[in-house]
Amino acid sequence: MTIQTEPFIVNIGPQHPSTHGVFRMRVVLDGEKIIDADMVVGYLHRSLEKLAEERTYTQNIPFTDRMDYLSAMSNNLGYCMAVEKLAGIRVPERGQYLRVIMAELQRIANHSMAIGTFINDCGAWQTPLMWMFAEREKILDLFEMTCGARLTCNYMRIGGVAFDIPDEFLPAVNGLLDDLPRKIDEYEKMLMENEILIARARGVGTIPRDLAISASLTGPMIRGCGIPFDIRKADPYAVYDRFDFAIPVGENGDSYDRFLVRMAELRESVKILKQAVPALPGGPYKVDVPLSIRPPIGDAYARVESPKGELGYYIVSDGGTAPYRFHVRAPSYINLSVLREMVIGASVADSIVSLGSIDIVIGEVDR
Amino acid sequence: MTLELTGERVVARINELLPDAHAEAVGKSVYVPAESLLAVCEALRDDADLRMQHLTSMTAVDYVTHFETVYHVQSLAKNHLAVLKCRIDERDDPEIPSVVSVWYGAQLQEREVYDLFGIRFAGHPDLRRIFLWEGFAGYPLRKDFLQIAAGAQHPGLPHFPKQEQGFGVLTGPNWTAPPSHES
Amino acid sequence: MTALSGFLLSQWYDLRDLGNPVRALIDWINGWGDGTTFHWVGYIVAGLIGAAAIGLFLGIAMLSLIWIERKAVSRIQIRYGPNRTGPFGLLQPVADALKLMQKEALTPLAGDKIVFWLAPVVIFIPTLLVFGVLPFGPKMTAANISVAVLYIVAIGSATPLVIFMAGWSSNNKYSLLGAMRGIAMAISYEIPMVLSLLGVVLFTGHMDLNGIVQWQQKYHVWLIVLQPLAALTYFISASAELNRTPTDIAEAESEIVAGYHTEYSGMKFGLFYAVELGNALAVSGIWATLFFGGWWLFGLDRWIPAWLIFLGKMYILYGALIITRGTLPRLRIDQLLDFAWKFLLPLALVNVLVVALEVTIWQENGISAGIVLPVFAVVNILLSVVLVVGYVQSFGFARRQRPRRARLITDTLAAMPQ
Numbered sequence: 001m002t003i004q005t006e007p008f009i010v011n012i013g014p015q016h017p018s019t020h021g022v023f024r025m026r027v028v029l030d031g032e033k034i035i036d037a038d039m040v041v042g043y044l045h046r047s048l049e050k051l052a053e054e055r056t057y058t059q060n061i062p063f064t065d066r067m068d069y070l071s072a073m074s075n076n077l078g079y080c081m082a083v084e085k086l087a088g089i090r091v092p093e094r095g096q097y098l099r100v101i102m103a104e105l106q107r108i109a110n111h112s113m114a115i116g117t118f119i120n121d122c123g124a125w126q127t128p129l130m131w132m133f134a135e136r137e138k139i140l141d142l143f144e145m146t147c148g149a150r151l152t153c154n155y156m157r158i159g160g161v162a163f164d165i166p167d168e169f170l171p172a173v174n175g176l177l178d179d180l181p182r183k184i185d186e187y188e189k190m191l192m193e194n195e196i197l198i199a200r201a202r203g204v205g206t207i208p209r210d211l212a213i214s215a216s217l218t219g220p221m222i223r224g225c226g227i228p229f230d231i232r233k234a235d236p237y238a239v240y241d242r243f244d245f246a247i248p249v250g251e252n253g254d255s256y257d258r259f260l261v262r263m264a265e266l267r268e269s270v271k272i273l274k275q276a277v278p279a280l281p282g283g284p285y286k287v288d289v290p291l292s293i294r295p296p297i298g299d300a301y302a303r304v305e306s307p308k309g310e311l312g313y314y315i316v317s318d319g320g321t322a323p324y325r326f327h328v329r330a331p332s333y334i335n336l337s338v339l340r341e342m343v344i345g346a347s348v349a350d351s352i353v354s355l356g357s358i359d360i361v362i363g364e365v366d367r
Numbered sequence: 368m369t370l371e372l373t374g375e376r377v378v379a380r381i382n383e384l385l386p387d388a389h390a391e392a393v394g395k396s397v398y399v400p401a402e403s404l405l406a407v408c409e410a411l412r413d414d415a416d417l418r419m420q421h422l423t424s425m426t427a428v429d430y431v432t433h434f435e436t437v438y439h440v441q442s443l444a445k446n447h448l449a450v451l452k453c454r455i456d457e458r459d460d461p462e463i464p465s466v467v468s469v470w471y472g473a474q475l476q477e478r479e480v481y482d483l484f485g486i487r488f489a490g491h492p493d494l495r496r497i498f499l500w501e502g503f504a505g506y507p508l509r510k511d512f513l514q515i516a517a518g519a520q521h522p523g524l525p526h527f528p529k530q531e532q533g534f535g536v537l538t539g540p541n542w543t544a545p546p547s548h549e550s
Numbered sequence: 551m552t553a554l555s556g557f558l559l560s561q562w563y564d565l566r567d568l569g570n571p572v573r574a575l576i577d578w579i580n581g582w583g584d585g586t587t588f589h590w591v592g593y594i595v596a597g598l599i600g601a602a603a604i605g606l607f608l609g610i611a612m613l614s615l616i617w618i619e620r621k622a623v624s625r626i627q628i629r630y631g632p633n634r635t636g637p638f639g640l641l642q643p644v645a646d647a648l649k650l651m652q653k654e655a656l657t658p659l660a661g662d663k664i665v666f667w668l669a670p671v672v673i674f675i676p677t678l679l680v681f682g683v684l685p686f687g688p689k690m691t692a693a694n695i696s697v698a699v700l701y702i703v704a705i706g707s708a709t710p711l712v713i714f715m716a717g718w719s720s721n722n723k724y725s726l727l728g729a730m731r732g733i734a735m736a737i738s739y740e741i742p743m744v745l746s747l748l749g750v751v752l753f754t755g756h757m758d759l760n761g762i763v764q765w766q767q768k769y770h771v772w773l774i775v776l777q778p779l780a781a782l783t784y785f786i787s788a789s790a791e792l793n794r795t796p797t798d799i800a801e802a803e804s805e806i807v808a809g810y811h812t813e814y815s816g817m818k819f820g821l822f823y824a825v826e827l828g829n830a831l832a833v834s835g836i837w838a839t840l841f842f843g844g845w846w847l848f849g850l851d852r853w854i855p856a857w858l859i860f861l862g863k864m865y866i867l868y869g870a871l872i873i874t875r876g877t878l879p880r881l882r883i884d885q886l887l888d889f890a891w892k893f894l895l896p897l898a899l900v901n902v903l904v905v906a907l908e909v910t911i912w913q914e915n916g917i918s919a920g921i922v923l924p925v926f927a928v929v930n931i932l933l934s935v936v937l938v939v940g941y942v943q944s945f946g947f948a949r950r951q952r953p954r955r956a957r958l959i960t961d962t963l964a965a966m967p968q
Contacts, residue, residue, distance in 0.1 A: 010723045018804040032727070032883065042498035049483070050507050121804045123880020125795040130627035192954070196796065196879045199947040209967065213420045213443065216472025228962040229421075229443050235369035248956035249965075256951070264956035301424065301439055301450070312424045314437065329424035329439075337475050348727070349882045352805050366498060444966045 007035060010348075014043050018121045018352050021362030025339070025355070032347045037340050041333075044366040052326035056292045057083050057158060060326065065152035067328065068364040070113055073106035073143070074306035076156035081237060082302035082313035083158045087295035094285045095160030096239045100276050101173070102143075102155060103238075103304070104269045108180070109139040110307035111262045111269075114359040118259055119191065121356030122200045123349075128191060135183055138176055145169055158293060160286020173277055180270050188263060201256035205342040205354030212253060215337045219309025220261045221358060225253035231305035243275045255357035262359075292321040299325075308332050308359055328367060332360040370447040371395055372417075377449045380417055384410040396437075396450040401463050404453050405490075408469040411440060411449070418442040419449065422470035427480045429510045434461050434486055440470075455486065465491035483508040567856050569689025572599055600692030604681045608828055615827045616643035618865070619872055626876035646820075653816035658721050661813065665719035670814065670821035673712040676705045677828040684835045685760045687845050687856035698759045699747050702836060703740070706791070709829075710736040713800060716822075717810035728809025731883050732800030736791050738890040743787040745898035749780040749905045750840050759836075763844035769919055770848070774841040775927045778934040779901040781841040783894050788833045789871055790886070793826060796878040797886055804880075834867035835860075842867065893941060904933065 013024035022043035028036040048067065052060045064075040077099055084091065091099070113136055116129035140150040146165055147155040155162050191197060207217070212225040222229050228247040232240045248264030250257025295317045303312035309331025316325035335358050343351035374392025381390045381397070388403040388410075399407050411419040419440040427436045434455040441448040455461045465488035466473045475497070477488045482496040485506035496503065505512050579592040617632070617640060624631025632639030657663055683698040685691045695701060710733045717729020750773060751757055754765040766773055774781045790797040793809075801809030811822045838844060842863050845856035881889065908929075912922050959965045 008723065010727075016807060032731075042500075045498040047507055050512075119879060123795065123798075123802060123804055124878070125623070125875055127623075127627050127876050130629055134628060194879070195942075195947055196881055198951050199885055200879060200882060202947065202951050211471065213967075214471040215474075216422050216470060216476075223956075226957075227443065227967060228959040228965050230962060233962040234443075234446055235448075244960075246958035246960045247962050248958050250956055251953050257953075257956070260953070260956040264958065268958075299428075299437075303423070310423065312439070314424060314426055314439070316428050325426075325428045327424070327426040327428075329426075333479075334472055334475060337472050347882065347884070349799070349802065349805050349880075356804075444963075446963055446966075 005030075012348075012351070014040075018356060020117065020356075020360055023355075023360065023362055023365070025343075025351070027343070027348070027351065029348065032349075034343050034346055034348065034351055037343045037351070039336060039339055041336075041362070041365050044362045046367065048367040049326050049328065052323055054322060056321045057295070057323060058291050058293070060323070061156065061158075062152065062154045064328075065154055066363055067330065067367055068306065068308060068311075068332065068361045069151050070361055071106045071110040071307045072151060072153045073102040073155060074110075074304055074311060076153065077103055077238075078302060078304040078306065078311045078313050080156045080158050081304060082300055082315045083293070083295065085302045086298060086300040086315055086317055087158070087289075087293060089159050089287060089289060091160050091238075092284045092287060093239075093281045094164075094283045095287075097276055097280045098161045098165065098285060099156060100238050100240065100243075101273060101280070102146075102153075102161075104272050104276070105139045105142060105173075107269045107307045108266055109136045111266050112136040114307070115187075115191075115259060115262050118255075118262075118353075118356040118359070119197065121352050122197055124197075128187075131187065131190070135180065138179075142169065142172055142176070145172065157286055157289070159289040160284070162286075164285045170277065170280075173273070177270060177274055177277065181267070184263075184266050184270070187266075192260075192263065198256060200349075201254065201259060201353055201357070203252070203254050203256075204346065204350045205255045205357055207253040207338055207342065209253065211338060211341060216334050217309070217338065219305070219307070219331050219335065219359075220258045220265070221309060221335045221338075223247065223261045224250035224258035226251050231303055231310055235303065237302075237304055239276075240272075242279075243272045245272050255353050258357045258359075294319060294321055303329070306331055308361070308364070309335055328364075330364045330367060332358070332362075332364040333367075336360060336365065369441065370445075372447050372449045374450075377411075377417070377451075380414065381407055381410065384414060393452075396452050398452050398454060401453055401455065404451075405464045405466065405469065407451070408438070408440075408466050411451075412469055417447075417449070418444050420444070422466070422472050422476075423448065425466075425473050425476040425480070427484045427486055427508075429484060429508065431510050432456075434458075434484065436463060436480065436486065438466070461486045462489055463487075464489050465494075467491055482506075485509065567687040567689050568603075569687055569691075572596065573689060575599075597692075600682070604678060604692055608678065608681060608831075611831055612824045612827050613643040613647070615831060615868070616646060618868075619827070619875075622869065622872045623876045626873070650817050650820035655816040655818055656813070658813050661721040662719035665715050666813075667818075669712055669716035669719060670811075670818040670825075672715065673709065673825050674821060674828075676708045676712075677825050677832060679705045680832045681828075681835070683759060684832070685763055685839060685844055686860050688760070690845075690857055691760060694758065694760060696758045699751055699757045699762075703744050703747065706743075707736070707740055709791070713810050716814070720810070720813035722813050724806040724808070724812045725810050727806050728800045728802075728812070731802075731806075732793070732810060734883065735797065735799060735886060735890075738887050739787040739790045739894075742783050742890060742894035742898045743791075745895070745902055746780040746783040746787065747840070749777055749898070749901045752902065752905050752909055753777060759839050759844070762840060763846055766843045767846045769923060771923060771927075772841060772843045776923065776930060777841065777901070777905070778931050779897055779937070780905075781837070782934065782938070783898045783901065784840070785837060785870070787890065787894055788836070789830075789874065790890070792830050792833060792871070794830065794871060795875040796880060798880060799883050799886060802880060830871050831864060831868060834871060835864045837867050838863035892945075897937060900933075900937065904930065 008029040010027050010029055011024060012027060013019040014022040024040040026038045026040060027034045048063055052063055061076055061079060064079045065072040068075050112132035116132035119128040120126060143153050144150050146169060147153050147163060207225055209225045212222050226249050228249050230247045233247055245268045248261050250261050297317055297319045299316040301312055301314045303310050311331055312329030314327040315323050318324040342354040374395055374397045377397045378390045378392040381388050385406055388407050389400050390407060391398045411417050419442050421441050421443055423439040423441050425438050427434055436453045438451040439448060453463060455463055463486060465477055477491055478497040480486055481488060481494055482498050483506055488494055576592045576596050579595060580589055582588040621631040632642035635641040635645045657666055680702055682692045683695060683701055713732040714729045717725040754762050756762045756765055793800050811819055814822060845860040847859045908926050
């Protein structure tokens with residue numbers, strides 16, 4: 001007897017607990033196996049690139065917060081660097097150091113969130129997420145102390161940073177840095193040799209090395225495949241070339257390797273911070289730049305290593321106060337290129353793990 | 368530091384590889400004619416000297432008189448970066464070869480450019496709108512989309528999408544599912 | 551002391567066992583008329599008291615469990631948990647229940663309305679029925695049937711049907727996926743569960759739960775010492791059917807939203823939630839009865855009410871379920887089924903074999919229990935440790951995985967693939 005069966009189309013999202021926002025994945029299922037997949041995005045499209053063409057360069061800084069709302073500092077940094085590159089502005093030493101400190105704190109905060117939600121996607125009942133949140137909270141408190149906002153910081157300015165750090169910032173950050181390595185040890189002990197986590201994530205969502213390069217992957221996605229591509233090393237910006245740190249890479253390019261890379265990056269960020277905080281020089285933290293700055297005609301592409309990957313800003317100036325064209329190379333969006341390759345042939349459960357290991361933020365995917 | 372290759376350096380190499388590519392250097396960027404874009408990209412990727420394996424960013428700019436697509440390509444091994452640009456003079460139905468066959472990562476970025484600029488990419492395996500829905504009137508990132516300055520009262524969409532087909536975006540008792548809801 | 555306990559013993563006011571007043575009442579009713587005519591009244595009254603007691607107990611237990619579980623899990627997750635409604639958030643379950651009752655009970659338009667409505671009602675029945683045979687004290691069993699172990703297994707296997715009813719009638723793809731997963735899992739885990747119960751039944755020679763408790767009382771030992779393998783397999787396979795976190799693939803939140811009860815809202819969802827807690831409590835109750843001496847606690851049950859001992863054990867063992875829920879990620883369905891067929895089933899079979907051998911040696915040769923039971927305990931504990939550790943060492947994922955840590959590269963350009 002033959003049983004007549006037909007494939008089964010399921011919309012995972014846009015309202016779904018593990019799509020990290022309003023992401024929608026249409027999958028064609030044969031039983032539990034995915035035989036075809038397609039992503040549908042745009043539910044959070046705010047036409048940021050068009051809006052930016054109507055506002056001055058300084059007014060655009062808060063927009064960048066709203067893209068990847070989990071790493072606002074890195075977004076600010078990339079945008080300000082692009083405008084500085086276009087206008088030829090040099091940022092004073094103290095400003096550069098503050099930028100590095102904030103960006104690395106943001107990386108720790110973002111990776112805490114990424115690891116927590118990733119393990120949540122693997123099916124843990126929120127425990128790792130809550131543990132990771134504890135550290136993230138402390139970092140957000142530091143941000144609040146500095147610029148008054150926790151998520152959408154709006155801290156970087158063209159030519160430096162918006163405010164100098166308050167007096168209580170340095171003791172707080174030093175206390176956090178003393179505390180963090182012990183906490184990271186704790187997380188590693190809790191998560192790394194977990195049998196179920198390994199069973200769930202090992203060999204899931206594997207990306208071949210060639211595909212990783214060809215598909216323009218960046219960040220932990222490409223480093224998980226064993227390619228040590230990190231803008232902080234390849235194209236050092238701010239003062240990253242003065243610090244001694246290493247780039248963690250995985251080997252197989254599967255979800256578990258990406259998790260390992262993020263885990264190791266927490267440590268490396270602490271290492272950078274431990275060098276940057278004592279070396280923080282005095283002097284001005286910003287240069288005076290007119291609020292409605294008019295960069296010369298031309299275009300510039302500046303990029304930073306945001307926690308998600310390479311965050312690039314391509315800005316075209318027509319000599320006016322607003323950018324003529326404002327393009328964001330969003331790492332979350334481009335890392336999604338390989339989603340289809342990762343999920344086809346896997347089960348529904350694995351596809352969620354793969355998606356979680358990309359670490360997307362819909363605000364950045366849709367912009 | 369990533370070396371940002373000057374246009375001359377890249378053009379010199381392109382001319383060695385493909386003598387009839389007609390690439391032209393302007394400052395840091397290289398203007399490549401649309402006809403030879405695919406060949407140039409393939410040559411740059413496979414060339415042992417340049418090894419442009421990684422398409423960093425791909426986007427387009429509307430210069431009102433023409434469109435320009437911009438490709439930032441880099442080599443991970445050599446750690447250098449080049450900017451390729453391609454000029455499209457056609458405005459009503461701009462078309463340019465797709466580089467998805469060269470760099471897989473161009474897939475989503477070209478879909479984005481198609482969605483927001485209306486530039487069609489010949490040879491793209493799956494060219495659909497991505498952020499906006501099929502049938503959205505106009506291409507928002509074109510400079511003539513929002514014409515507030517020109518005195519238009521209601522820029523953008525004249526009515527709800529797909530309204531002319533007999534159903535709006537709202538659902539209700541009178542709503543019937545379209546025959547092909549997805550595309 | 552003996553005089554006191556003799557004075558109390560089995561009188562209607564002996565509340566160490568709540569069965570005593572009920573027994574007295576039934577005896578009084580039976581004594582009406584000529585002593586035979588009104589037996590049916592006593593039968594009905596006894597049944598009603600049992601049903602009311604179980605209903606009341608379950609209601610209070612579920613409310614308390616919601617609070618205990620939320621509070622315990624929040625401690626695992628380094629947060630406070632409910633602390634706003636009432637002292638220590640004790641009124642949180644009441645608030646939850648009131649909120650659920652206020653909510654609109656939605657029914658999917660294209661669903662099968664009757665089955666959709668029936669499923670949350672029917673799913674309550676197996677849970678209630680299991681509590682009917684649990685011995686809360688020597689005389690506190692609502693239905694003391696002689697094949698209680700078999701009965702529990704039979705009642706427990708009705709749950710997949712209800713899960714499928716809920717999943718199918720919702721006309722939702724997530725629900726259907728969840729129902730399919732739930733059935734696949736329930737059927738697989740039934741087998742190791744039954745086999746682990748078989749070990750207990752073989753060893754004690756009893757199929758009624760009170761008999762098993764009395765056996766443990768007689769030999770003054772908890773069965774977990776003699777049957778660690780059976781206790782482990784029973785715990786894992788029974789908790790697998792509870793749809794709680796390490797094995798909640800049927801309602802995997804991060805994958806298929808809420809599985810078979812995705813479409814349920816309001817109190818219908820509340821019923822599913824309550825049943826989940828009730829089943830968990832039932833499993834810990836059965837576990838306590840079979841392997842931890844039930845209402846018996848090394849003679850202390852003479853002084854402490856038996857039902858308090860049993861409740862205490864039940865809640866402590868429920869803690870084990872909370873800890874597994876709070877600390878483990880979920881397995882994938884194929885891994886979960888692999889685990890049932892390749893780990894639990896062989897383990898349970900080995901256990902049955904060993905138990906059969908031991909019982910034969912013991913009974914055939916008539917050796918005294920004082921000599922034979924310690925030997926069996928040592929042998930069985932050693933065997934279970936060897937089997938479990940050996941399995942983990944040879945088939946575990948953690949040992950085979952590579953790399954264990956990310957490789958750190960300082961000179962990135964040199965390490966870049968050409």
